[in-house]
Amino acid sequence: MIPYPARRAASALTIVLAFSLPACRDDAGPAPDKRADSVPAPTGAAPAAKPEAPAPGRTASPKTTPAPTAAKAEPTASAAAPPPAAPPDPAFDCDPLLTPADVKEACGIEVTAPPEQSPDDIGESRTCSRRWSSKEAGSLSMLVLRHGNANEAKERFTSIGSDISAMPDFKAVTGLGDMARRYAKKGASGDPIYTIEIVKGRFDVLLFNPKVTLGATTVGPVCDLDKLEKLAAKVVGRIP
Incomplete structure (x- = not known):
């Protein structure tokens, strides 16, 4: 016969085991399989990075690679160097072109230059003018215009040709300079x-x-x- 204290200790152990051990049932199913993504990564391996989700209301746009830009061409020595400046036009003296003696010889009238006449030659303004007068015949004037080149002079001459050709006494003059014409313009x-x-x-x-x-x-002319025409022939012969 088991003594009372020993029987009391055995009963207490039986109660403890009954609460701590899981119950064994014949109809219990197998334990569920563990998911692959819950398996811990091997020791020493870095965890796989998860893609970052776009912020709400925004769509992720694919990254584009900028097209390569063409390299700038280096300027050549000839393109960088400015063209040489054209030499300035020399001064042109208008006085020798026509004199009172020339007018007397060609037209039979004595003329003088008024004292207020400007003595300026062709310079930056590209023009010069002279005027002579007589008491009985009025005045005679000369205007000289120097263009940039011969083509400009011809273009200006022909650009107003149609208007001048309709004026009284119009006539194209040959053998006098490169081009010449005469007419009577209404004042x-x-x-x-x-x-x-x-x-x-x-x-x-x-x-x-x-x-x-x-x-x-x-009065005049x-x-x-x-x-x-005779007077103009003298002027043309003195133009360089």
Whole structure:
């Protein structure tokens, strides 16, 4: 017979085991398999990085690689160097082109230059003008214009040709410079201004004088159109 204290200890052990051990049932199913992603990574291996989800309301755009830019061409020595500057035009003295003695010889009229006349030669303004006058025949004027080149002078001459060809007494003059024409232009008072225009090289020359009628009195011209041609021949021969 087991003593009472020993039996009491055995009963207590039986109660403890009954609560601590799981119950064994014949109808219990197998334990569920563990998921592959719950298996811990081997020791020493870095965990796989998970893709970052885009922020709400935004869609992830694919990254684009910029196209390569073409290399800038290095300027050549000839392109970098500026063209040489053109030499300045030399001064041109207008006084020798036409003198009072020339007018006397070609037109038979003595003329003088007014004291207020400008003595300036062709410079930066590219033009010069001279005027002579007589008491009985009025005035005679000369205008000289120097263009950049001969083509410019011809283009200016021909650009207004259609308007001038409709003027009274128009005539194309041959054998005088590169181009020449003569005509009678109507002045502000309605009186004719006898004019001849010549192009030689870069120069455009106009010689002109009016015929003014005041009542029964007529003043001028110093040179009519035929005499202007003779005068123009002298001027053309002195243009370089």
